[in-house]
Amino acid sequence: MTRPETDRLFAQAQPQSDFRFDSAVARVFPDMIRRSVPGYTTIVPMIGIITEQFAQPGSHCYDLGCSLGASTLAMRHGLRFEDCALIGVDNSAAMIERCEHYIALDDHPLPVSLRCEDILTTDLSDASVTTLNFTLQFVQPAERLPLLQRIADATRPGGVLILSEKVRFESASEQDIQTHLHHEFKRANGYSDLEISQKRSALEQVLIPETIADHRERLTAAGFGEVTVWYQCFNFVSMLAIKAS
Numbered sequence: 001m002t003r004p005e006t007d008r009l010f011a012q013a014q015p016q017s018d019f020r021f022d023s024a025v026a027r028v029f030p031d032m033i034r035r036s037v038p039g040y041t042t043i044v045p046m047i048g049i050i051t052e053q054f055a056q057p058g059s060h061c062y063d064l065g066c067s068l069g070a071s072t073l074a075m076r077h078g079l080r081f082e083d084c085a086l087i088g089v090d091n092s093a094a095m096i097e098r099c100e101h102y103i104a105l106d107d108h109p110l111p112v113s114l115r116c117e118d119i120l121t122t123d124l125s126d127a128s129v130t131t132l133n134f135t136l137q138f139v140q141p142a143e144r145l146p147l148l149q150r151i152a153d154a155t156r157p158g159g160v161l162i163l164s165e166k167v168r169f170e171s172a173s174e175q176d177i178q179t180h181l182h183h184e185f186k187r188a189n190g191y192s193d194l195e196i197s198q199k200r201s202a203l204e205q206v207l208i209p210e211t212i213a214d215h216r217e218r219l220t221a222a223g224f225g226e227v228t229v230w231y232q233c234f235n236f237v238s239m240l241a242i243k244a245s
């Protein structure tokens, strides 16, 4: 297993093609997500704290779209019950292969099951904490409500979904300001204008952001009770949706 590399995937001019979670992305992923997603390095440890608060004995905890397992490991360290089952799911074989390596390097005793499966069809049951940390945005909009309904149906009363997403804004001026600030964040982290614009084109048809109001409405329709935004930095938010007790 080679060490994680610096993300230079979009540094050279290249023909436009859709972004894919392949082995080249998996190799640079820790660097890419840290330099691209404002708040990621805060959100991940907070997922551990939220897990500690809401996990229930003997329940299942899921990290859906686990990539290299950063949130899975935060959940693992937040879990206080030895009889919980922790499951990470990702449909990128390159991600799951590297994730296995990172999970093995971590010395926490709680076992982690990794599944190379689609989160739209993976089995979900008896859940207390489920995490979708920047994953739902890659699911086709028409598939989002059925997925959230399956998660809500699988969640115990008092259990939660942690949902982090890139969002868009109804107001054109707010959208412009937040997008500009996000691009400045990327520039401050060493990405060139060419890298920013080529990555943006590659993600255009793949990452489909919605408004915070869209997310709230759909989480409620799916069967969650309280929905609260617990983190926002520019156009990136994390929400907590709680199943009524």
Ligand code: GEK
Pocket (backbone or CB within 6 Å): 021, 033, 044, 064, 065, 066, 067, 068, 069, 070, 071, 089, 090, 091, 092, 095, 117, 118, 119, 120, 132, 133, 134, 135, 138, 139
């Ligand atoms: C983290 N949560 O580090 N089924 C399974 N996996 C999927 C699907 C799907 N239908 N669609 C996308 N993915 C992680 C970061 S990254 C976010 C999550 C980002 C997977 C995809 O393969 C990728 O690994 C992950 O979702 C999204 O906390 O790259 O911005």
